[in-house]
Each structure stands twice: as structure tokens, then as C-alpha cells.
Amino acid sequence: xxxxxxxxxxxxxxxxxxxxxxxxxxxxxxxxxxxxxxxxxxxxxxxxxxxxxxxxxxxxxxxxxxxxxxxxxxxxxxxxxxxxxxxxxxxxxxxxxxxxxxxxxxxxxxxxxxxxxxxxxxxxxxxxxxxxxxxxxxxxxxxxxxxxxxxxxxxxxxxxxxxxxxxxxxxxxxxxxxxxxxxxxxxxxxxxxxxxxxxxxxxxxxxxxxxxxxxxxxxxxxxx
Numbered sequence: 001x002x003x004x005x006x007x008x009x010x011x012x013x014x015x016x017x018x019x020x021x022x023x024x025x026x027x028x029x030x031x032x033x034x035x036x037x038x039x040x041x042x043x044x045x046x047x048x049x050x051x052x053x054x055x056x057x058x059x060x061x062x063x064x065x066x067x068x069x070x071x072x073x074x075x076x077x078x079x080x081x082x083x084x085x086x087x088x089x090x091x092x093x094x095x096x097x098x099x100x101x102x103x104x105x106x107x108x109x110x111x112x113x114x115x116x117x118x119x120x121x122x123x124x125x126x127x128x129x130x131x132x133x134x135x136x137x138x139x140x141x142x143x144x145x146x147x148x149x150x151x152x153x154x155x156x157x158x159x160x161x162x163x164x165x166x167x168x169x170x171x172x173x174x175x176x177x178x179x180x181x182x183x184x185x186x187x188x189x190x191x192x193x194x195x196x197x198x199x200x201x202x203x204x205x206x207x208x209x210x211x212x213x214x215x216x217x218x219x220x221x222x223x224x
Contacts, residue, residue, distance in 0.1 A: 019069045071131075
């Protein structure tokens with residue numbers, strides 16, 4: 001019988017890629033960052049993606065049964081993650097000209113996205129491949145929905161290595177800065193995923209990180 005304790009941080013040792021998942025419903029285009037897209041069968045070829053139900057893109061995929069995933073590469077800049085991962089499509093139009101012009105300026109490129117044959121955009125800046133997916137079945141996983149998909153098209157965009165979650169944490173994401181205005185001794189809850197900090201003695205059980213959409217289990221308590 002092992003005397004080792006149950007440690008949620010073991011989850012961070014699993015390897016993940018990072019992807020921009022895009023969808024279209026009516027005249028609305030949207031996209032979000034996901035970290036689970038894997039080939040789960042080869043004959044026939046099937047890819048599964050897990051999308052948080054808090055993401056607007058999730059609802060669009062559920063409604064239309066289609067999406068694209070663009071594989072983020074090590075060339076990606078943090079601004080790409082901010083644009084697609086740090087704001088909700090329910091609140092802003094991520095494909096509006098105003099926001100896209102700002103993103104293009106931040107990235108220093110004019111090559112941002114193109115439209116695939118399925119009518120859904122795929123991201124060309126900081127990516128190395130994209131897949132067009134047709135949903136065949138879904139599995140309710142509580143916080144997420146698992147979409148089992150048939151790839152209807154796929155192609156390589158560059159030879160740059162794919163960005164892993166570890167590479168993103170160590171080389172792309174800015175290091176969290178201490179909250180200088182927090183009085184010494186006040187309780188801070190820090191998200192272990194993205195570094196977001198919540199100030200308060202108690203973190204609500206149903207709290208969801210506004211940045212990365214992870215729950216209370218992924219926060220640690222800090223006393224400053």
C-alpha cells in the first residue's frame with residue numbers, strides 16, 4: 001500500500017498541445033483556445049476534441065456539428081492566446097475588423113487567417129497545420145463536451161514544431177507579476193494554469209477562472 005498522498009498537481013505532468021478551435025454559426029465567426037485534440041482511431045480516422053462548456057465556441061459546435069482546429073506552433077506569440085483565449089465570443093466579436101486589425105499589428109503580420117472549404121476560418125499565424133472536422137458523436141463530461149469527429153480535410157502549414165502546454169508556460173506566457181497593491185497578509189488565490197489571482201479569504205466552490213476557465217481545484221492559496 002503506497003503512502004503517497006493524492007496530489008492534483010500530477011495533472012500538470014500530462015502532456016498537452018495547444019490549438020485554436022474555430023466555428024461559424026450564421027454570420028458569426030468565433031474561436032477559442034483548447035488543449036485537447038487527439039487522434040483516437042485510425043481506421044476510420046477519428047479525432048476527439050474537448051471543449052469547455054463555458055466557451056461560446058462550444059455552443060456553436062453543438063449547434064452546427066462542424067469546426068476547424070489550427071495547431072499552434074512554437075512561433076506563436078502571446079497575443080494570439082490573449083485574443084482567442086482571454087475574452088469570450090459572447091462579449092466581443094473576435095473576428096471584427098477592429099479587433100483583427102489590432103491583433104495583426106500586435107503579431108506583426110498580415111497573414112492571420114484564411115477560410116476553409118467548410119466555410120470556417122483557420123488560423124495561419126503561429127500555426128503549423130489545420131483540420132476541418134465534422135462531429136459524429138458527443139460525450140457529456142460535465143465541465144466539457146467531448147466531440148468525436150471525422151476529419152474532412154487536413155494540411156500542413158509549416159515545419160515549425162507544435163507548441164506544447166509546457167513550452168507555452170516556459171517560453172510564451174509572460175511570468176505573472178506580484179500584485180503590488182495587495183496589502184500584506186491578505187489572502188490571494190492563484191490559478192496554477194494561467195496565473196490569474198483572486199483576492200479574498202474564501203474562494204467560492206463554483207468559481208471559474210475568467211481567463212482559462214479552470215475551476216477551484218486549480219487554484220492555490222497564497223498569503224502575502
